[in-house]
Amino acid sequence: MPDFDPLFFAEVLVGGLLAGVMYSLVAIGFVLIYKTSRVLNFAQGSMVLLAALTFVSLLERGVPFWASLLLALAAMVLLGLAIERTVLRPLVNKPPITLFMATLGLSYVIEGVAQLVWGTQVHGLDLGIDDKPFEVGGILISKFDLVAAGIAAAMVALLTGFFRYTRIGLAFRAAADDQFAAFAVGLRLTRIWATAWVAAGVVALVAGLLWGARLGVQFSLSFVVLKALPVLVLGGFDSIIGAIVGGLIIGAGEKLSEVYIGPFFGGGIESWFAYVIALVFLLVRPAGLFGQQLVESA
Amino acid sequence: MNASASRFPRWLSPVALLAVAYGVLPLVGSSYLFEAILTPFLALSLAAVGLNLLTGYAGQVSLGSAAFMAVGAFAAYNFNLRVHGLPLLASLVLAGLVATALGVVFGLPSLRLRGFYLAVSTLAAQFFVEWALTKFSWFSNNNPSGVIDAPSLRIFGFSFDSSIGRYLFALTIVVVLTGLAQRLVDTQTGHNFIAVRDNELAAKVIGVPVLRTKLLAFAISSFIIGVAGALWAFAYLRTVEPAGFNLDRSFQIVFIIIIGGLASIRGAFFGAALLAVFPLILSRVGSYLLGDRFDSGVLDMSQRLVLGSLIIFFLIAEPDGLVALWDRLKRRLLPMPNNP
Amino acid sequence: MSNLTAKSTPVSIVDRSTNKEVNRPIPVPSPTLRLESITLSFGGVKAVADFELTVDTGEIRAIIGPNGAGKSSLLNVISGFYRPQRGHVWIDGRKFAQVPTQQLARLGVARTFQNLALFKGLSVLENVVIGWAAVRHANFVEQIVGLGRARREREDALARAGEIIDFLDLNAVPDRLAGALPYGLQKRVELARALVARPKILLLDEPMAGMTVTEKQEMTRFVRAARDEFGTTVILIEHDIGIVMGLSDRVAVLDHGRKIADGSPAEVQANQAVIDAYLGVAHDDAPEEVYA
Numbered sequence: 001m002p003d004f005d006p007l008f009f010a011e012v013l014v015g016g017l018l019a020g021v022m023y024s025l026v027a028i029g030f031v032l033i034y035k036t037s038r039v040l041n042f043a044q045g046s047m048v049l050l051a052a053l054t055f056v057s058l059l060e061r062g063v064p065f066w067a068s069l070l071l072a073l074a075a076m077v078l079l080g081l082a083i084e085r086t087v088l089r090p091l092v093n094k095p096p097i098t099l100f101m102a103t104l105g106l107s108y109v110i111e112g113v114a115q116l117v118w119g120t121q122v123h124g125l126d127l128g129i130d131d132k133p134f135e136v137g138g139i140l141i142s143k144f145d146l147v148a149a150g151i152a153a154a155m156v157a158l159l160t161g162f163f164r165y166t167r168i169g170l171a172f173r174a175a176a177d178d179q180f181a182a183f184a185v186g187l188r189l190t191r192i193w194a195t196a197w198v199a200a201g202v203v204a205l206v207a208g209l210l211w212g213a214r215l216g217v218q219f220s221l222s223f224v225v226l227k228a229l230p231v232l233v234l235g236g237f238d239s240i241i242g243a244i245v246g247g248l249i250i251g252a253g254e255k256l257s258e259v260y261i262g263p264f265f266g267g268g269i270e271s272w273f274a275y276v277i278a279l280v281f282l283l284v285r286p287a288g289l290f291g292q293q294l295v296e297s298a
Numbered sequence: 299m300n301a302s303a304s305r306f307p308r309w310l311s312p313v314a315l316l317a318v319a320y321g322v323l324p325l326v327g328s329s330y331l332f333e334a335i336l337t338p339f340l341a342l343s344l345a346a347v348g349l350n351l352l353t354g355y356a357g358q359v360s361l362g363s364a365a366f367m368a369v370g371a372f373a374a375y376n377f378n379l380r381v382h383g384l385p386l387l388a389s390l391v392l393a394g395l396v397a398t399a400l401g402v403v404f405g406l407p408s409l410r411l412r413g414f415y416l417a418v419s420t421l422a423a424q425f426f427v428e429w430a431l432t433k434f435s436w437f438s439n440n441n442p443s444g445v446i447d448a449p450s451l452r453i454f455g456f457s458f459d460s461s462i463g464r465y466l467f468a469l470t471i472v473v474v475l476t477g478l479a480q481r482l483v484d485t486q487t488g489h490n491f492i493a494v495r496d497n498e499l500a501a502k503v504i505g506v507p508v509l510r511t512k513l514l515a516f517a518i519s520s521f522i523i524g525v526a527g528a529l530w531a532f533a534y535l536r537t538v539e540p541a542g543f544n545l546d547r548s549f550q551i552v553f554i555i556i557i558g559g560l561a562s563i564r565g566a567f568f569g570a571a572l573l574a575v576f577p578l579i580l581s582r583v584g585s586y587l588l589g590d591r592f593d594s595g596v597l598d599m600s601q602r603l604v605l606g607s608l609i610i611f612f613l614i615a616e617p618d619g620l621v622a623l624w625d626r627l628k629r630r631l632l633p634m635p636n637n638p
Numbered sequence: 639m640s641n642l643t644a645k646s647t648p649v650s651i652v653d654r655s656t657n658k659e660v661n662r663p664i665p666v667p668s669p670t671l672r673l674e675s676i677t678l679s680f681g682g683v684k685a686v687a688d689f690e691l692t693v694d695t696g697e698i699r700a701i702i703g704p705n706g707a708g709k710s711s712l713l714n715v716i717s718g719f720y721r722p723q724r725g726h727v728w729i730d731g732r733k734f735a736q737v738p739t740q741q742l743a744r745l746g747v748a749r750t751f752q753n754l755a756l757f758k759g760l761s762v763l764e765n766v767v768i769g770w771a772a773v774r775h776a777n778f779v780e781q782i783v784g785l786g787r788a789r790r791e792r793e794d795a796l797a798r799a800g801e802i803i804d805f806l807d808l809n810a811v812p813d814r815l816a817g818a819l820p821y822g823l824q825k826r827v828e829l830a831r832a833l834v835a836r837p838k839i840l841l842l843d844e845p846m847a848g849m850t851v852t853e854k855q856e857m858t859r860f861v862r863a864a865r866d867e868f869g870t871t872v873i874l875i876e877h878d879i880g881i882v883m884g885l886s887d888r889v890a891v892l893d894h895g896r897k898i899a900d901g902s903p904a905e906v907q908a909n910q911a912v913i914d915a916y917l918g919v920a921h922d923d924a925p926e927e928v929y930a
Contacts, residue, residue: 108606120595272425485781500755505743505772
C-alpha cells in the first residue's frame with residue numbers, strides 16, 4: 001500500500017462526499033413517498049430513467065431546452081397522478097410489503113414503456129456545465145459535482161421548509177404519522193399521495209438530468225435505485241436530512257474503501273460495499289440514524 | 299392453504315402429472331420442448347419452491363435468490379471438478395449444503411430486521427456473490443470471464459446427456475425435493491413458519507422457537523435454491539457465468555411466487571410455467587404484429603412491460619395468485635355432487 | 639422449590655402430644671405472580687408508577703381502569719415486551735427485571751391479545767395445536783419422516799388440542815381457516831390456543847371486547863371453567879364492569895398509571911376514589927349482577 005498522502009485522501013474523500021450527494025438526490029425521492037404513504041418506491045430509479053430519456057429525446061428532436069424541460073416535467077406529473085390512481089388506490093389497505101412488490105412491478109413497466117417509446121440507445125446529455133476540475137487547497141474538485149451538490153442542497157432546503165412551514169407539508173407529515181387519524185380529521189389522502197408522487201417525479205427529473213449528464217442516459221440509469229437503498233437504510237426511510245447524511249456517508253465510504261481496502265480484494269468492491277455498510281449499521285440501529293423508531297404493538 | 303374437499307382422491311393429480319411427465323412426454327416431445335421449455339421450467343420451479351418456503355410461508359422477504367442459485371451452480375461445478383470420483387448426486391447435495399451455509403449467514407439479519415430492511419439486506423448477498431464469483435477466477439477454474447461448463451451427467455453408470463436425459467435428471471430431482479417440501483409444509487415446523495410470518499410476537503409468546511425457525515427457513519430454502527441453480531447450470535444452460543444469476547433473475551423468482559401464489563408449493567409451478575412460456579408467446583405475437591421492427595431490444599422491453607403489468611395485476615386482482623384462480627375455476631367447472 | 643414462605647397467619651390448634659391449645663403458624667403459599675414496584679415510562683411519559691400487585695394461585699384477578707390508565711402496559715410487562723424502569727416481576731417465585739418472552743411458555747404463562755393474534759394462515763385446529771409448540775422437540779427431519787418421537791408428539795398434540803376444542807365448543811370449525819371465522823369465534827380460538835398448554839397463569843387482554851351479550855356470557859363461563867377445572871390463575875383486563883365484578887375474586891383499579899384501589903369486587907365498587915375516577919356517581923342500589 002502506498003504511503004498515506006493526506007492530500008490524496010482529502011481528494012478521495014471530497015469526491016466521495018460529492019458522489020454521495022448524487023445518491024441523496026435519488027434517495028430524497030424515496031423519502032417523499034415513504035413519508036406520506038409508507039411505501040418504499042422501488043420504481044424511483046425507473047422514474048429517473050424515464051424523466052431523463054424524455055428530456056433528452058425531446059432535446060434531440062429539436063425541442064428547445066426549456067420546452068423540453070417543461071414537457072418532461074409535465075410527463076412526470078402525469079405519471080405520478082396515473083400511478084396513484086391505477087396502482088396505489090386499489091392497494092390502499094394492503095401491507096407495505098405488497099406495495100413494495102407493486103412498485104417492483106411498476107419499475108419494470110416504466111422501464112419497458114420508456115424504452116419502447118424512446119428507444120434503447122445511449123444518449124449523451126449536455127447541461128451546459130463543463131466538468132473541468134479545479135483546484136482548491138491542493139486537491140482537485142469536479143465543478144460538475146459541486147453544481148450537483150448545490151442543486152441538491154437547494155432542493156433539500158426547499159423540501160425541508162415545505163414540510164415544516166406549509167399547511168400541505170403539515171398534511172404530508174400527518175398522513176405519514178397515522179393514515180387513519182389523518183383520514184378521520186378530513187385530510188384527502190388520495191390528494192396527498194398524488195402530490196407526493198408528483199413531487200417524487202420532479203425530484204426524479206432533477207436527479208435524472210444530473211445523473212444522465214454524468215453517466216449518459218441509458219438503461220443502467222435505473223440502477224441508481226440500488227445505490228439509494230443503502231442510503232435510505234442509513235438515514236432512515238422517512239428523513240430528508242437522513243437521506244443527505246446517509247448519502248454522504250455511503251458516498252465517502254464507498255470511494256474510500258475502494259481506494260484503501262479495494263486493492264486487497266482485487267478491486268471492484270464498490271458494487272456491494274455500500275450494502276455491507278448499511279447492513280452492519282442496521283444490525284446496530286434497525287431504524288437508521290434519523291428514522292423514526294417504530295414501537296411494536298402486540 | 300388446504301385444498302377444499304374434492305371428489306377425486308388427493309393423490310390423483312400428482313400421480314397423473316408424474317405419469318405424463320415420465321411416461322408420455324419423453325415419447326412425444328421434441329428436443330426443443332425439453333431443452334428450451336421444460337428443463338428451464340423445472341429449474342425455475344424448484345428455485346421458486348425454495349423461495350416460497352422462505353418468503354411465502356415464513357414471511358422473510360428475500361431479493362437475493364439468484365445469488366444462491368449461483369452458489370449452488372458454482373459449488374456443484376467445483377466439487378465435481380476437484381474431488382475425483384465424487385458421484386454427481388453427491389456434488390449436488392454438497393453444493394446445496396454450501397448454499398445452506400451462505401443462506402444461514404445472510405439470514406442472520408432476519409433476526410433483527412423485518413420487511414424492507416430485510417429485503418435490502420438480502421440484496422447484499424446478491425451483489426457480493428456476483429462480485430466474488432467474477433473476481434476470484436478459482437471458482438470458474440481460472441476462466442477469464444468466470445464461465446463454467448457443465449460436466450457430463452452420469453449417474454450410477456447411466457448417461458443423462460441427451461436432451462431427454464437432462465430433462466429426466468432435472469425432473470427427478472425436482473420431484474424428490476418438491477415432495478419433501480410439501481411434506482415439510484404439513485409438519486409442525488412448516489406451521490411454525492406460518493406462525494412466525496403471521497404474528498411473530500404471538501409465536502414467541504407461545505413458545506415457537508422464533509430465531510431457530512427463521513434460520514431454518516433460510517437454511518432449507520437456500521439448499522433447495524442452490525440445487526435449483528445447479529440444475530439450471532447442469533441440465534439447462536450447460537454454460538454459465540455469474541451474470542446469468544443477476545438481480546433480474548432474483549426478481550424473476552420473486553415474480554414467479556407472487557404470480558403463482560405465495561405460500562403454495564403448487565404455485566411455484568404455475569408461476570414458473572407462465573414465466574417460462576410467455577416470452578415465447580410474446581416473441582411470436584410480436585413478430586407477427588410488428589414484423590421487422592420487433593427486434594431483440596423491443597422484445598426485451600415488451601417483456602419487461604408485460605411482466606411488470608402482470609405483477610401489478612395479480613397483486614390487485616388476485617393476490618393469492620394463479621393457484622387461487624385455478625382452484626376457483628375447478629370449483630366452477632366441476633361442481634361437487636352435493637354442492638352444485 | 640418451595641412456594642411456601644414463613645409469612646403466615648397463626649392459627650389455634652390442639653397439639654396432640656400435649657393435648658393443649660397452641661398457636662401454630664400455618665404456612666401460606668406465596669403468590670403465583672407478583673408485580674413489585676413496577677414503574678414504566680415511555681420517553682418521559684409515565685405509563686405506570688410504582689405498581690404493586692399480587693396474584694394468588696387459582697385466583698381470577700382483574701385490573702380495571704379508564705382508557706390509557708396503563709393496564710395493557712402491565713400485561714406487556716408481564717409478557718416481557720417492556721422492561722420496566724424500576725421494579726421486578728415475580729413468576730412462581732422467580733424474579734425478573736425483564737421477563738424473557740421466549741421463555742413464557744416454559745414458565746407456564748400464556749396470554750391472549752387485545753387485537754387478536756391468531757395465525758390467520760392456519761386452520762383452527764392448527765392454531766390450537768401450535769399452542770403446544772414449546773414442548774415439541776422433534777426436528778424437521780424427524781417430522782418429515784413422521785415416525786417415532788415426531789409421531790408421538792404429533793398424536794399427543796392432536797389429542798390435547800381435541801380436548802380443548804371440546805372444552806371450548808369449537809367442534810364445528812376445526813378445519814376452517816382461522817382468519818375466516820366471525821370475530822367472537824376467533825376470540826375463542828385464541829383462548830383455546832392459550833389454554834392447550836395448560837398454563838399456570840393466563841393473561842387475558844380485554845377478552846370480551848367487541849362481543850355480543852351472548853358471547854360475553856359464554857366467554858365468562860369458559861374463563862371460570864378454566865380456573866375451576868385446570869386450576870389456572872387468571873389475570874384479566876376488561877372494560878365491562880359487570881363482567882369483572884361477577885367473575886373476579888379480586889380487582890385492582892388503575893388510574894393514570896397508579897393503583898387507586900385493590901380488593902374484592904364489593905370493596906372496590908364502594909371505594910370513593912374508584913367511583914370518582916371511573917365508575918361515576920354511586921347509586922343507592924348495587925349494580926345489577928347480570929353475569930353471575
